[in-house]
Amino acid sequence: MRMSPGVGMSAADVVNGAPLSELIRIFREYGEEREAPRIARAIVKDRESRPFERTLQLAEMIARVARSHERHKHPATRVFQALRIHVNRELAELEAGLDAALSRLAPRGRLAVISFHSLEDRMVKQFMRRHSLADPMYAGLPRHAGAGPSETQARGQGRPGRCERNLPESARAQCASARRRTSRRNSRMKNTRWLPLAMPVLWLAVLGTAAQVIYARHKARDMFVHLEKLNAERDSLDMEWGRLQLEQSYWSSHAFVERVANAQLRMNLPQTRDVRIVRP
Secondary structure: OOOOOOOOOOHHHHHHHOOHHHHHHHHHHHOOOOOHHHHHHHHHHHHHHOOOOOHHHHHHHHHHHOOOOOOOOOOOHHHHHHHHHHHHOHHHHHHHHHHHHHHOOOOOOEEEEEEOOHHHHHHHHHHHHHHHOOOHHHOOOOOOOOOOOOOOOEEOOOOOOOOHHHOOOOHHHHHOEEEEEEEOOOOOHHHOOOHHHHHHHHHHHHHHHHHHHHHHHHHHHHHHHHHHHHHHHHHHHHHHHHHHHHHHHHHOOHHHHHHHHHHHOOOOOOOHHHOOOOOO
């Protein structure tokens, strides 16, 4: 199943040596096999008595333990697809190939990709959608050559389709789907005549924003100084209020009033002998 027989791990090494959890992950992730745990447990059980050496041996075992069968498809198809993708690292190679193809795409060129199963088609669709959307960081800014999000933006939604005429000659093409994108690199160079006029406006906007920031900082500093003055006045008023409350408590005492009247006003209480009762 390897593209290069002498490179990397073979499918036999995976089937006979991978642990149960790894087999379940491979079958479920790369083959989208619904019965991945059941098939993986059967593989682990059978390889203990006899290692798998032939593909027919593995296919017959899967056909024996699989409970559901798809129409016009062998029960081992998804398992073999998963093993092939795993040993060849097909999804990683596909991603690298898409990036390389997009980087070499000429202006107004078209990139067409043919995929043969849902995993590949999903990766291609997400890749083209990701490179078809503008970066939100550059929203509202003018586009010109050499600037902006990406010079290799793609435009157009290619729908997957099948070539019905080639089905009788090539049965393997019945599950193939095609997607295409058109590069729009350097497609807006003719609309950049107004760019020199826009640069002064951008500079004025930047300077205006900087001036607003400086003014806001000075305003905040003045408000902080004023707040410190108000806090100091509040502390002074609190101290004065405490002193007045203390004096009020003194003046409410009769002994304190008598002592002040005697010391400052020379007023004394009358003696009993000096008191005369006058009757009418």
